[in-house]
Amino acid sequence: xxxxxxxxxxxxxxxxxxxxxxxxxxxxxxxxxxxxxxxxxxxxxxxxxxxxxxxxxxxxxxxxxxxxxxxxxxxxxxxxxxxxxxxxxxxxxxxxxxxxxxxxxxxxxxxxxxxxxxxxxxxxxxxxxxxxxxxxxxxxxxxxxxxxxxxxxxxxxxxxxxxxxxxxx
Amino acid sequence: xxxxxxxxxxxxxxxxxxxxxxxxxxxxxxxxxxxxxxxxxxxxxxxxxxxxxxxxxxxxxxxxxxxxxxxxxxxxxxxxxxxxxxxxxxxxxxxxxxxxxxxxxxxxxxxxxxxxxxxxxxxxxxxxxxxxxxxxxxxxxxxxxxxxxxxxxxxxxxxxxxxxxxxxxxxxxxxxxxxxxxxxxxxxxxxxxxxxxxxxxxxxxxxxxxxxxxxxxxxxxxxxxxxxxxxxxxxxx
Numbered sequence: 001x002x003x004x005x006x007x008x009x010x011x012x013x014x015x016x017x018x019x020x021x022x023x024x025x026x027x028x029x030x031x032x033x034x035x036x037x038x039x040x041x042x043x044x045x046x047x048x049x050x051x052x053x054x055x056x057x058x059x060x061x062x063x064x065x066x067x068x069x070x071x072x073x074x075x076x077x078x079x080x081x082x083x084x085x086x087x088x089x090x091x092x093x094x095x096x097x098x099x100x101x102x103x104x105x106x107x108x109x110x111x112x113x114x115x116x117x118x119x120x121x122x123x124x125x126x127x128x129x130x131x132x133x134x135x136x137x138x139x140x141x142x143x144x145x146x147x148x149x150x151x152x153x154x155x156x157x158x159x160x161x162x163x164x165x166x167x168x169x
Numbered sequence: 170x171x172x173x174x175x176x177x178x179x180x181x182x183x184x185x186x187x188x189x190x191x192x193x194x195x196x197x198x199x200x201x202x203x204x205x206x207x208x209x210x211x212x213x214x215x216x217x218x219x220x221x222x223x224x225x226x227x228x229x230x231x232x233x234x235x236x237x238x239x240x241x242x243x244x245x246x247x248x249x250x251x252x253x254x255x256x257x258x259x260x261x262x263x264x265x266x267x268x269x270x271x272x273x274x275x276x277x278x279x280x281x282x283x284x285x286x287x288x289x290x291x292x293x294x295x296x297x298x299x300x301x302x303x304x305x306x307x308x309x310x311x312x313x314x315x316x317x318x319x320x321x322x323x324x325x326x327x328x329x330x331x332x333x334x335x336x337x338x339x340x341x342x343x344x345x346x347x348x349x350x351x352x353x354x355x356x357x358x359x360x361x362x363x364x365x366x367x368x369x370x371x372x373x374x375x376x377x378x379x380x381x382x383x384x385x386x387x388x389x390x391x392x393x394x395x396x397x398x399x400x401x402x403x404x405x406x
Contacts, residue, residue, distance in 0.1 A: 008246065012239035019227030019235070040231055048238040112216050130182065131217035137184055152175040159178060159213040168212045169205075 011051055014060045015044055021133060025065055028128040029072045031117070039075065043068040062139040065129070069143060115165040123158035126151055170196045171203060174210075181210035247394030248387050304336055304352055304359045309401060318343040326401040329353065330391025334404050335362065337383070349383065362386070 022043060026036035046067050047054070054063055116124055129140045137155075141148040162168075172193050179185045180193050197204045299316040307313050307323050314320040324337040335353040342348070348366050352359040363386045386392075396404060 008242050016235050020224035024224040044235050131214050132220050156174040156178045159210050163209045163213045
């Protein structure tokens with residue numbers, strides 16, 4: 001059993017190593033660098049406050065991503081700066097996309113990023129977690145506090161939407 | 170057998186168990202449409218590869234914030250070790266409904282008392298002869314009767330943020346009252362920085378549960394973790 005001090009030292013180092021990933025995830029949620037840094041700051045504060053609830057045998061990334069996402073939900077609830085919230089699962093298939101409308105810009109280097117930005121929030125979120133952060137469906141389900149089947153259906157719709165936008169046949 | 174998009178995607182993402190993956194692969198060989206749907210999931214993931222590069226480093230301010238939180242966490246756990254030190258010494262606890270009187274460094278005095286406690290403001294005891302000597306000599310954990318009556322036990326020694334040696338101790342008066350106090354060395358003498366007067370119950374005194382005031386004070390003074398017996402002895406020399 002490591003001493004309290006060693007436990008905190010490890011938590012501290014692991015958290016610092018995760019900061020770039022936390023920022024990237026935060027940025028994918030709020031798409032504003034200042035708000036993203038605020039979100040990460042709130043996340044590390046909450047992580048330290050709840051550190052005794054963290055099981056070191058489980059991945060710290062999934063645990064902190066979940067805190068970050070909940071902080072983002074709190075923030076959007078509080079500020080209501082996000083406009084009307086539409087449950088994406090109720091929407092048909094995200095934005096209507098047509099391969100022929102793909103612009104030149106999208107075909108260039110930033111095209112994947114541009115296409116990602118057009119995905120509905122809930123689809124972009126699972127894309128980021130699985131295809132960028134390399135998390136398993138089970139980890140994503142835990143972060144989103146949602147059934148794994150929901151994760152998979154959001155992700156498959158996101159992938160099909162992205163493929164259409166990028167002209168992938 | 171036709172498989173759903175979700176299953177084909179799970180295959181592309183290597184999320185299927187081996188036997189299931191083999192069945193889906195076999196089905197695709199006989200079904201070009203299904204193979205085409207599968208390809209979309211493989212290609213859409215591959216398209217994301219460019220975004221998987223190492224993320225930008227975090228700003229220094231965020232790193233510093235984590236370092237600060239970790240330092241606070243270490244200090245907090247060191248303080249809770251003071252409490253476990255109490256437990257270890259089996260110093261019995263007071264009831265939660267404690268009457269506390271808090272005397273702060275600059276002579277500021279705040280008194281609170283419960284309805285059934287008539288004397289919450291009497292902080293007798295800290296002027297006891299022998300107390301100063303005991304503070305300068307008594308190792309933490311040892312109990313010592315004082316000349317003027319009552320006895321004291323030092324809970325632990327630590328340094329404040331500005332380097333002063335301080336000792337947390339309990340004084341048990343002959344009248345059954347207990348004072349939890351912190352004194353810091355000031356030249357040759359000891360100056361009381363904080364005192365919590367606890368109303369004694371039948372079975373004991375100093376309570377982990379009533380020490381929020383002490384915790385607040387330790388935080389404010391950036392108290393170090395409790396000194397080891399060797400460190401304490403060296404500091405008292």
